[in-house]
Amino acid sequence: MTMTEQVAPPALPDRRTLPAEEQHATELAFLAAHDDGPRPPGWALTPRAVVTFVCGSGGETLELPGSRRAKGGGGGGGADGADGAGGTAPPARLTIAPKFVGERSLVERCVVTLAGERGLLLVGEPGTAKSMLSELLAAAVCGTSALTVQGTAGTTEDAFRYGWNYALLLAQGPSRQALVDSPVLAAMRAGQVVRIEEITRCLPEVQDALVSILSDRRLSVPELAGTPDALTPATPGFTVIATANLRDRGVSEMSAALKRRFNFETVAPIADPVAEAALVRGQATAVVRRAGAAFGVDDAVLDALVTVFRDLRSGRSAEGWDVERPGTVMSTAEAVQVAASLGVAAAYLPGGDVLDLVPGHLLGVVRKDDPADHARLLGYWDGPVRRRAEDGSAMWRRLWDLRENLR
Structure with a gap:
């Protein structure tokens, strides 16, 4: 290699957070071609297709009618009316993924x-x-x-x-x-x-x-x-x-x-704990991927994290025990951020048990609005966390042992 030759830098992965119309351009183009029913003036999709786009097809694989497929689609899907990424025709069959967890x-x-x-x-x-x-x-x-x-x-x-x-x-x-x-x-x-x-x-x-x-x-x-x-x-x-x-x-x-x-x-909080845990994992995985790492937090840790958020949010544990609610909002979005932080720590600061980090991150969330919420989180540890530990759960026993991390 001569002095004038230059080595091209390695290509970096695209970690942008794309708008919905770009992330889901293929689905939008497919639905525009799949459902040729009546559309309100100016709409890219039928109202029925909009609901399917947001809520998903329920695991069903939808098929593009042959006549519509032959015509290369029936309307704009992504931004500027493109029939999918790059303006290509939509696929013949597609399962629409749910994007919003709610009714x-x-x-x-x-x-x-x-x-x-x-x-x-x-x-x-x-x-x-x-x-x-x-x-x-x-x-x-x-x-x-x-x-x-x-x-x-x-x-x-x-x-x-x-x-x-x-x-x-x-x-x-x-x-x-x-x-x-x-x-x-x-x-x-x-x-x-x-x-x-x-x-x-x-x-x-x-x-x-x-x-x-x-x-x-x-x-x-x-x-x-x-x-x-x-x-x-x-x-x-x-x-x-x-x-x-x-x-x-x-x-x-x-x-x-x-x-x-x-x-x-x-728009109410997610009612189903299984659905909330799946959403937290999916969103946190995406955040950690954008940070250039793989998500390596165990499902058991995520389940415990989501359980804590749900208990403190509702003021009642899954077992029916009363919980004093903190003044701050224990939202699903906050649970995603904590899970993402755990994932980043597991990827870039290995060597410890990621579960050890949970109390400190929870304390950071709880103390945002009212210093008295610190005492409420300690009360939760002395209540449901201790009782679950006494019932023999290894996960909750470990969390109970970490109570000192809340000081």
Whole structure:
């Protein structure tokens, strides 16, 4: 090798977290071709196919009808209407994996709300996958989940209406070229879904910019009065999905007028412990894989971890023993983060028992909001953990022995 020759660096794995429409482009394209039933205006899939995309096909392998297969699909699946990754035709047979763990009836109600072009508000405790559900619904309905407003105390009305390119505004005056579309206005023009995360964190006067948009389905730009761009009517298919945490109730309470323009759906914590444990494993595995390692935490450790979260969340153990609930939210999302931390530790700091790390990570979760929650976690150890250890469980005996790690 000469001095001028260079060795190409090794290719790094793609560890990006892709949006739902890219992650599941093949499924979206398949469902677009599989179900040629009636679709609401502007929808990429039928409402029935949207429900199947979110909830899965129940283990059933769906088959593309021969006539549809011959035509190479029946509509756009991924972003920009592609028939799968790379624009290739969808496969002939496919099993649709479930992506949201929850009641199918909830998803069906959400889809009906969107088909009726009414605003959908997903409410619930933090960590119940409200944002994930909104992303999946947007990807399936219109092929993109990218039109999003993140609600904060600093969010301005421009995020819901429009802004200006001030260089052009000063040079030309008000014009369509100088206008900067908000995600809401962009969705109105294209007939797509716009997502508003944490809407109750926006100030009430900012929230109320949505009232006329949702009721009149048009947005006026007074600065462009007398031009064709002064009024933008919503293209069929436009709708809004918002999320709000119950813990944020009262932060910026929604007005009665705005509430009337949304259908409220509550996303509850996962009821089935087996399903929750499977979700925690799957999500934590993905996090550790993005960190460049394999997930090496035993199922027994994950089951114990999920059990602790469920007991503290509900205030009652699986055996029926009363548990003092901490003030913080013991959500599935928090369980995923703890499981992922255990997986990263097992991969990059080997040599110890990963179970030894569980109490310390739990303490980090519990003490986020109220220092008194430390005592509640100790009380849980002195209650259910001790009683399970006395019943002869080796796993819980080891956890009981680790009580000192909670000091």
